[in-house]
Amino acid sequence: MDAPAIAFGGSLSNFDALKTLFAEARALGVPPERMICTGDVVGYCAEPEVCVQMLRDNPVATLMGNVEEALGNGSGDCGCNFVEGSACDALSGRWYAFARDNISEESRAWMRTLPRSLDLDIAGHRVHVLHGGGRQINRYVFASDTAAIADETATLPAGTIVIAGHCGLPFTARAAGVLWHNPGSLGLPANDGTARVWYALIEADGGGLRISHRALAYDHQVAAEKMRKAELPEAYARALETGLWPDTAILPAAERAVTGRALAPAGSVWRQAR
Numbered sequence: 001m002d003a004p005a006i007a008f009g010g011s012l013s014n015f016d017a018l019k020t021l022f023a024e025a026r027a028l029g030v031p032p033e034r035m036i037c038t039g040d041v042v043g044y045c046a047e048p049e050v051c052v053q054m055l056r057d058n059p060v061a062t063l064m065g066n067v068e069e070a071l072g073n074g075s076g077d078c079g080c081n082f083v084e085g086s087a088c089d090a091l092s093g094r095w096y097a098f099a100r101d102n103i104s105e106e107s108r109a110w111m112r113t114l115p116r117s118l119d120l121d122i123a124g125h126r127v128h129v130l131h132g133g134g135r136q137i138n139r140y141v142f143a144s145d146t147a148a149i150a151d152e153t154a155t156l157p158a159g160t161i162v163i164a165g166h167c168g169l170p171f172t173a174r175a176a177g178v179l180w181h182n183p184g185s186l187g188l189p190a191n192d193g194t195a196r197v198w199y200a201l202i203e204a205d206g207g208g209l210r211i212s213h214r215a216l217a218y219d220h221q222v223a224a225e226k227m228r229k230a231e232l233p234e235a236y237a238r239a240l241e242t243g244l245w246p247d248t249a250i251l252p253a254a255e256r257a258v259t260g261r262a263l264a265p266a267g268s269v270w271r272q273a274r
């Protein structure tokens with residue numbers, strides 16, 4: 001894959017955010033064949049089928065998230081690995097049932113074909129793409145959990161760039177010669193008190209790769225209203241507007257402590273070629 005490229009996490013049935021990202025990609029000169037989605041195309045918001053169709057109809061490198069695994073296999077729940085008894089756990093039945101009722105058989109079949117990981121060459125760099133963890137699709141790996149990052153990267157060749165998803169927060173961490181990058185979530189804000197969502201721009205920089213966390217503003221009010229019209233959980237509709245998650249039970253203490261603190265776009269250059 002050539003650079004520039006774009007990586008993004010779950011669109012979570014948020015078509016307003018997804019179409020805004022496609023417009024941004026066009027403006028940046030990034031065609032769909034240089035876009036990477038880490039999975040959870042479907043989730044909390046109101047337009048599951050059109051989000052799937054956007055990725056089915058375009059040559060985006062799309063991974064299976066736990067939601068695609070669940071819907072593709074006709075599972076009874078989303079498989080998100082929420083903390084038992086948390087608000088997200090309680091609300092998941094409603095948005096998951098809505099998604100299940102509003103996804104076509106063709107889309108379900110497409111979900112079953114999605115890979116669980118991808119190995120790419122981007123401008124001469126080895127890039128390994130996964131959803132949650134290498135052995136567990138719904139593992140939450142956060143920036144402060146250095147033990148999880150060390151565990152996940154222990155067997156990867158030095159110089160690898162991992163692009164991961166699932167946890168919903170954008171961050172970049174380094175561990176033993178491996179770069180771990182989570183572009184964040186496209187369908188839900190980053191619990192930072194702003195309605196912005198996040199993606200990553202990957203550019204060649206000399207012999208290295210520059211990977212930048214970029215914020216995306218989109219018409220979040222329209223997306224929230226569509227959720228209310230569909231009678232989806234108000235807590236997530238409000239989250240699109242406030243930028244704050246309905247609960248933070250899945251977050252480690254360090255990430256929970258910065259709830260409501262606005263993230264700043266940031267980039268770093270990875271110079272370790274294969």
Ligand SMILES: [Fe+2]
Nearest residue numbers: 040065066166
């Ligand atoms: Fe996920």
